[in-house]
Amino acid sequence: MSDDIMIEVSNLTKRYPGHTAVADVSFAVGRGEIVGLLGPNGAGKSTILRILSCFMTATTGTVRVAGFDVFHESDEVRRRIGYMPENNPLHLDMRVKEYLKFRARLKGLSFVRSRDRVGVAMEQCGLTHVSRKIVGQLSKGYRQRVGLADALVHEPELIILDEPTVGLDPNQIRSVRQLIKDLGRHHTILLSTHMLPEVELTCSRIIILHEGRVLASDTRENLQHQINGSGQVVAEIAASREELVACWREMEAVDTFDVAPADGEYFRCTLRAANGEDLRSLVYSEARDRGWTLRELSRSQASLEDIFVQVIRREKEERV
Amino acid sequence: MQVYFTLVRRELGGYFASLTGYIIIAAVLLLLGLSFVEVLTKLNAAPTDAPITEIFFVTFYFWIILLLTAPVMTMRTFALERFSGTYETLMTAPVGDLAVVMSKFTGALVFYILTWLPFLGYILIVQRFATGGFVFDPYVLGSTFLGLLLIGALYMALGCFASALTNSQIVAAIISYALGLALFVLSLRSFMSEAGSSLSGRFFEYIAMTEHMENFARGVIDTRPLVLYPSLTVLFLFLTLKVVQSRRWR
Numbered sequence A: 001m002s003d004d005i006m007i008e009v010s011n012l013t014k015r016y017p018g019h020t021a022v023a024d025v026s027f028a029v030g031r032g033e034i035v036g037l038l039g040p041n042g043a044g045k046s047t048i049l050r051i052l053s054c055f056m057t058a059t060t061g062t063v064r065v066a067g068f069d070v071f072h073e074s075d076e077v078r079r080r081i082g083y084m085p086e087n088n089p090l091h092l093d094m095r096v097k098e099y100l101k102f103r104a105r106l107k108g109l110s111f112v113r114s115r116d117r118v119g120v121a122m123e124q125c126g127l128t129h130v131s132r133k134i135v136g137q138l139s140k141g142y143r144q145r146v147g148l149a150d151a152l153v154h155e156p157e158l159i160i161l162d163e164p165t166v167g168l169d170p171n172q173i174r175s176v177r178q179l180i181k182d183l184g185r186h187h188t189i190l191l192s193t194h195m196l197p198e199v200e201l202t203c204s205r206i207i208i209l210h211e212g213r214v215l216a217s218d219t220r221e222n223l224q225h226q227i228n229g230s231g232q233v234v235a236e237i238a239a240s241r242e243e244l245v246a247c248w249r250e251m252e253a254v255d256t257f258d259v260a261p262a263d264g265e266y267f268r269c270t271l272r273a274a275n276g277e278d279l280r281s282l283v284y285s286e287a288r289d290r291g292w293t294l295r296e297l298s299r300s301q302a303s304l305e306d307i308f309v310q311v312i313r314r315e316k317e318e319r320v
Numbered sequence B: 001m002q003v004y005f006t007l008v009r010r011e012l013g014g015y016f017a018s019l020t021g022y023i024i025i026a027a028v029l030l031l032l033g034l035s036f037v038e039v040l041t042k043l044n045a046a047p048t049d050a051p052i053t054e055i056f057f058v059t060f061y062f063w064i065i066l067l068l069t070a071p072v073m074t075m076r077t078f079a080l081e082r083f084s085g086t087y088e089t090l091m092t093a094p095v096g097d098l099a100v101v102m103s104k105f106t107g108a109l110v111f112y113i114l115t116w117l118p119f120l121g122y123i124l125i126v127q128r129f130a131t132g133g134f135v136f137d138p139y140v141l142g143s144t145f146l147g148l149l150l151i152g153a154l155y156m157a158l159g160c161f162a163s164a165l166t167n168s169q170i171v172a173a174i175i176s177y178a179l180g181l182a183l184f185v186l187s188l189r190s191f192m193s194e195a196g197s198s199l200s201g202r203f204f205e206y207i208a209m210t211e212h213m214e215n216f217a218r219g220v221i222d223t224r225p226l227v228l229y230p231s232l233t234v235l236f237l238f239l240t241l242k243v244v245q246s247r248r249w250r
Helices: A045-052 A073-078 A094-105 A111-124 A140-152 A169-182 A198-204 A219-226 A240-248 A280-289 A305-319 B002-017 B020-045 B052-058 B059-075 B077-086 B085-091 B097-116 B119-127 B138-164 B169-192 B201-206 B208-218 B223-248
Strands: A005-016 A019-030 A035-037 A062-066 A079-082 A158-162 A188-193 A205-210 A213-219 A232-238 A252-261 A268-272 A293-300
Touching: A005 A045, A005 A188, A019 A045, A019 A062, A019 A188, A019 A213, A035 A045, A035 A198, A045 A062, A045 A079, A045 A158, A045 A188, A073 A079, A079 A140, A079 A268, A079 B085, A079 B138, A079 B223, A094 A111, A094 A140, A094 B002, A111 A140, A140 A158, A169 A188, A169 A198, A188 A198, A198 B119, A205 A219, A205 A305, A213 A219, A232 A280, A240 A252, A240 A268, A240 A280, A280 A293, B002 B020, B002 B097, B020 B052, B020 B059, B020 B085, B020 B097, B020 B119, B052 B059, B052 B119, B052 B138, B052 B208, B059 B097, B059 B138, B059 B169, B059 B208, B077 B085, B077 B097, B077 B169, B097 B119, B097 B138, B097 B201, B097 B223, B138 B169, B138 B208, B138 B223, B169 B201, B169 B208
Parallel strands: A035 A188, A035 A205, A079 A158, A158 A188
Antiparallel strands: A005 A019, A005 A062, A205 A213, A232 A268, A232 A293, A252 A268
């Protein structure tokens, strides 16, 4: 196995009495990547992360982290990962520095080294000025940072974060995301989320999970390309509705379209190309020839939300 | 070893960082004090030659205190961590299952001993104010504390086992109450059957905790309880370990 692969999951299945949480999932994460596991609640994200972090065992399939099997060599694996579980459980009765020191010692760092590393981790996560505070009295955003500091205090090769920004306010979300991005420069990170902007902003690669199976796994750009080619075009034109509808209907390159009234005499037309070509020049020449006033012409990138919805819809259609 | 000591420190810290530890100690002190006053009042009425420890531990006061407080001391060990989710951060750190079980047990046992230390103070008070022939015998006191330690260790192990089974502290306390009281009730059977007459009689005599404690408090160290309590303790710790390990095959 090559040194460049951090996580190798093959044919992973986890069954609980009555239902299958994860069904035959395989994926790999390379060293240095920031990968997002994306899926609605109940898609099996947490289960996969718990198996990766050796908290649970798989029903079938193998998982290797940094070349070590999570079942047979769980000690080696646990030494190499920093894991922040869902809802970030902490010992609320301890002080920040005390807690991090406890965790560092627990992870086998020597006395001197744990002191140094706790200092660095607190610095990195912006906790230095609250180091004497009791964890239970911190705001949720700061608690999240304590969880992150715990995950990275022993300089793990892989950081696993389960829903790292859930329950935070927008400002806190931004700062935690920035923190994750910064961490990504030195660590491999695997995070799970059901929030699309999260992976959109932080992750280099996305794995979409639904009902325990991997629906798609690719970079964001590739996924966008896969879903809707060159994207859709939005044009705001001043013309009569009938004229516009007739025009788009005639145009062969247009697959589907939508005309909605905007303010004044303008209509907002959303056009999707039949064969993935860029419609902008066509729309422009059409407007010029007919003498329409064109005030906006843009090609919208599919947002992750679109990708997500599309992938799940496509999956459903295939099954029917 | 580093993991073990780190965890034991955390366990003890857990008792004292929150109010729980202080409340338990206060409750034990109240019960101890009340029972002691009661014992001394009786002593005033009818003087005796028996050591003060024997007089105290022959009564049921000790058992009431032990049976009532032991489950409260141990109910948090695993159940609280499971409930709050810190069990997940604990078990995903590179720690061995055995180290986790042993550190929880050690933490509870040390705390248990701490709650009984004030008892020494009572003895000293009696020594200070008693007139006449009160003799303070350190060996008797030593054997009393040995008995306290052995029986306490068993109850702590039992409580850890109960706590490992569930993520509710209340359920953990109920299970350990049931198990602890069952052991106690069984040990009372020896009063009912004639000692040594039959196999069952001998058996119940062998597990009669009240009699064992009486012996310890009298300064008699019998080897039978020295074997019985540690082996039962090890059994319950082993069961706890199996429960902790069960997450690997569940």
